[in-house]
Amino acid sequence: MSSHTAPAYTERTVPFVTDDGVELNLIHIRGDKTPDKGPVILVHGAGVRANIYRAPVETSIVDVLIREGYDVWLENWRGSIVFAPNLWTLDQVALYDHPKAVQTILAETGESRLKAIIHCQGSTSFMMSAIAGLVPEVTTIISNAVSLHPVVPDWSKFKLQYMVPLVRQMTQYLNPHWGVEAPGVVAKLISLLVNLTHHECNNAVRKQVSFTYGSGFPALWRHENLNEQTHEWLKEEFGAVPLRFFQQITRCVQRGHLVSFEDFPVLPKDYTAQQPRTEARFAFFSGEKNLCFLPQSQIQSFNYFDALRPDYHSLHLLPEYGHLDVFMGKNAAVDTFPLIIAELNKTKALN
16 A cells, blocks of 8 residues: 555545636645645646546655645646536636635635646646736746647647547547446447557556547556556546547647637736746656657746746756656656655745
């Protein structure tokens, strides 16, 4: 049993309601000592849930944060699979979910500032919140995989441009869990297509994940970085993602940076057309072998922010890592977590 399930941890779910009326929650996790480094929010990617940061490895990122003295909060935003599928966009998440989650944490803790660890579409949407000036209380942001500049492999560009419109004629969602249970004709057809084209693994859900989210076999991690328990655990950690999101990320990929999908006056239409309304320090992380969003995504975002404020932000390219294995790899506690903790601790003095 991994240490993050140890009885010494106390866990509570803190619900909150967004300004557009969506019921979401935060998972607050504490160790046996009072944290002394303030709160940190962890934001998951699309079609998973907050629990993705607690893979069955010997030491999870949650374990390390608690050990280091941080007050850990895991956000379940509207794209989390703990909620009913809904036609969310990054705009809705940026405008409603992350700001209210931050406000809830500060109200619960009595603190005035906090830090953030953000991944994939939790990262893009949180970046949108930050640039729009909606989370000014966040002083340090650790971003993994993609943020302001989504860059994808050529095969992914092809799928976004040609296959997403086709699939949208048949269904409003893609769901990697169809690898376990495929309800209806469309789900069965897509599952058949995936099984015919993906032979990297005997786990049907992970085949669907690669089909849905990137290029390569597999797309979201390197098999050799996962232990067997995590390999099996992942079957239940992926769910429905709306095709509406894929429409938005297609636009962003075509433009080379984040753009809005809906017309919210509070949000920029183009996230590179104005000075970011945040003083946060960013630490950009990417696995060098990421086949979901290429490392160039984070390199471009670092270069953009570094040009605006030189020698303030940082970039970490992780050899032999892909996308999610940055957090759930069996050796991540040695290879990647110390870098994350160093960035969180370093910025304590900068802010």
